[in-house]
Amino acid sequence: MKDNPFLPGAARADVPEFTRDELGLAYRNSGALLELLTCDITPTGTHYLLNHFDVPVIAPETHSLTLEGAFRAPYSLTLAEIMAQPQITRPVTLECAGNGRAGMDPRPLSMPWMYEAIGTSEWTGTPLAPLIERARPKGSVQDFTFIGADFGYDKGVPHFYGRSLTPQDMAELEVMLVWGMNGAPLLPQHGAPLRIIVPGWYGMASVKWLTTITALEERYTGFQQVETYRFRAHPDDPGTPVNRIHVKSLMKPPGVPDWFTRARWMEAERVTLQGRAWSGAGVPIEQVEVLLDGEWRAAELTGRADTYAWTGWQIDWDATPGQHDLACRATDAEGNAQPLVPDYNTGGFANNVVQRVTVYVT
Amino acid sequence: MKDNPFLPGAARADVPEFTRDELGLAYRNSGALLELLTCDITPTGTHYLLNHFDVPVIAPETHSLTLEGAFRAPYSLTLAEIMAQPQITRPVTLECAGNGRAGMDPRPLSMPWMYEAIGTSEWTGTPLAPLIERARPKGSVQDFTFIGADFGYDKGVPHFYGRSLTPQDMAELEVMLVWGMNGAPLLPQHGAPLRIIVPGWYGMASVKWLTTITALEERYTGFQQVETYRFRAHPDDPGTPVNRIHVKSLMKPPGVPDWFTRARWMEAERVTLQGRAWSGAGVPIEQVEVLLDGEWRAAELTGRADTYAWTGWQIDWDATPGQHDLACRATDAEGNAQPLVPDYNTGGFANNVVQRVTVYVT
Known part of the structure; x- marks a missing residue:
């Protein structure tokens, strides 16, 4: 050669150059194939994956979404009830916030993406804001948290994957509650049976395997919100949140x-x-x-x-x-x-x- | 931590431990998620991929398969004609021949699989043997070659990906000509619109993006048949072919x-x-x-x-x-x-x- x-x-x-742990993440978190950039919609199965923990396998027929916390009218909906809401389908480009990490010097140890953490899918679901409004959030709400069914450890901290959006974020972003992808039901690795898509933001906001939306009267302090996904100049820098692509x-x-x-x-x-x-x-x-x-x-x-x-x-x-x-x-x-x-x-x-x-x- | x-x-x-080139292959060649081993059928998009070159995007409406060489009645079939053949659907477990490579010492430099290069899909197609018999292979045929549309270099040798099976292999193996996977059309990265599945053999035999079947009156000497996919004890060992899983x-x-x-x-x-x-x-x-x-x-x-x-x-x-x-x-x-x-x-x-x-x- x-x-x-x-x-x-x-x-x-x-x-x-790369450690076994980095490679272990690369096995799991597959990237797009750049030759398929000619396709308007990334072929199913080649959209990038970034899953923090194990992919949960959830039975759709018993799955429900619970809205709880600082709502005046908290409620739950089954997946079937959610799928009876007004349906929209939109192509949305998602990118992992860590895309390009392997090109930084020094390289932070995490999933070592070069260019591949990108994809555009046709997402099918319903606008999320009306469902949150239906639960009548109190005026004192500071954060809506979105909690997934995926559980594990990061830096010794056990947690379900969770992220939050402020009431202002919810007003400005066209967040979708999603059950379909490219004309088919969501696949397990993409969050089946229910996830959100936060268009225009990096992928960490688009919580998969969604089980719970909690309205908080204080700021959310979940691990994935405050410990990771922040721009820090040095380890002691509190930093600023990663959001817009x-x-x-x-x-x-x-x-x-x-x-x-x-x-x-x-x-x-x-x-x-x-x-x-x-x-x-x-x-x-x-x-x-x-x-x-x-x-x-x-x-x-x-x-x-x-x-x-x-x-x-x-x-x-x-x-x-x-x-x-x-x-x-x-x-x-x-x-x-x-x-x-x-x-x-x-x-x-x-x-x-x-x-x-x-x-x-x- | x-x-x-x-x-x-x-x-x-x-x-x-791992080089940038090995990581580059791991981005492209995604592995199964071991937590999904609970699923009888590997969820679409999590079946392992091992693609040597770029994934070609082929228009199904103009695609055809040509049987040529040492046949008495060579012919071509359009994809539509192939899909009109008797249809069968079978779950088949495929594994990459390189699965486990990263566990060898010294580690050969190639795609550094650990355990993930595995998957079971429901493949839909038609038995291949009757279509080959229809072309009336000459008694002198030694190899049937299967050539894909994927092209590139390996060790400086330009070639379309190709593999061969002997007449005896064809008689013993239940080779399928396949256009569907898990109830949907083949995806580009899995060989759309047409591939073969060689059940019971490692994945290198299951040629994707199939364009041509050539009957040869001598042994096939294509790169992927004689240069790679052989058990060699040392670099000068001619070795023996990799076939059965x-x-x-x-x-x-x-x-x-x-x-x-x-x-x-x-x-x-x-x-x-x-x-x-x-x-x-x-x-x-x-x-x-x-x-x-x-x-x-x-x-x-x-x-x-x-x-x-x-x-x-x-x-x-x-x-x-x-x-x-x-x-x-x-x-x-x-x-x-x-x-x-x-x-x-x-x-x-x-x-x-x-x-x-x-x-x-x-």
Whole structure:
């Protein structure tokens, strides 16, 4: 393999960088296949997974959702009752907050994502806000907590996975209560039988295997809300919460791969490079630039299916013989652009540095 | 984390063992979630993937299969014509030949599977043998080759993924030509729109994205047939081919996990341990033994859905406080049993060493 001039990756294969625990997370938390970025909807089974604990297997026929705490009219609904609510289906792009972590230096020890923790699915459910209003939350409510059925330990702390949203978040975000994905029932690993989708925010907010919504008259202090998913400059920094997805773009790597190194090879020809771009909170993509032969050139935007779905882009490239280092960079309508070097934080969150792809053209 | 007595994995996290290229393969080639071993059929999207090159996206409406070479009556069929053949649906357990590779010492550099490259799906298709007979293979045929649409490089050699079966293999194996999985059309990453399933053999034989079947009057020498997937004792050993799945068993790890180390924790109680066992070529499982408190005890076999599907097993265990090192070991009806130490080969194939699970009981 080392004799092969277009496979420089063979050399780096000799240097172990990642721990067994990181690999153990990579087995479980599967990533998108970048060649399938040509698909508007990520094929079922290739949407990224980030599950903190074991996937619970829940019988849908006995599952119910309980709204409790500081509500004037707390209640429970069976899954069948929830599925009788007004139904909507929306494509939403989700990204793991830890996407890009493996590109940070020093690399935080957690799931070592490079670019793959991304996906767009057609989610079927009902708007959540009316169901919360029906329970008549008290005016003193500070947080609505969303608790899943998945249980385990993190840093020695046992807990059900839980996250919260403030009343203001609930008013601003179009949160969905979801039971379907890509025209089929939710799969176990995606939160069956019931989850929420918080469009425009990183995936940690979209709690799976939802069992309980609790209204709190104080701020929620669950582990996944206050200990993790915060931007911290150093370990003692209380930090700020991770929420909105940062602007980002990815390209389908051109050419064909080498099996082991995933180095890309192609013949000299005119090709159309394709990819996707997205930003948080439904903010549209304004521009995607692609680095071709050392020059940033504007790609054509091919649109998006819905407010919270990614935007397609494409650009023609005359690939000439030699090594080419490609990159893509998106800017959103608020002027946010991808950085050329990662913004460091101790958790390795929200790394939206530009993707770089090396191609060998013969 | 290091202060937590039931999380010894924290220490090993400090030692990098795996290369970036190995991790790159782990992003793409997702594994089963062992907690879902309780499901007879692996939930869609959690069946293991091992794709050598990029997943091709193929339009089903224009796809066809061509039978060519040493046939007296070569022909092509559209996908629609193939789907009009007699339809069968069978649960088949598939395992990657490289499953367990990361447990070999020294570890061969390739996809570093530990236990996860396993899955059982309901495959829908038609028996392949009658379609090959219809093309009237010449008596001189030595190999039938199965060529996929996936293309790339391995060790500098460009090729479409291809494998072969001899006329005798075709007579003995119940090879299926498959267009459906778990009641839905094949997904792109599982070979859409057409693949074969070779029940009882490791997954490398079950060619995806099938385009061509060629009858050869000499032996097939494609890269994936002669260069890889062979048991070699050393690099210059011509070796013997990998084919039949070796007897194996896995358990659902009891208790709940720590997020990062995946260490298992549970409270002292009587629990029912559950798992699956399987062997190659449809050979039934005769016995599963589970190592409990230092003693191998026979588990109850709970049966299998079909000849090529895994067998369930379970055993009760009175978990007492302390650290417990569990293991499971299957024996098939031919007397093949799992080894306690891996059988080494240079490619890291067919490692069916017993699974070991450490649990901390409080």
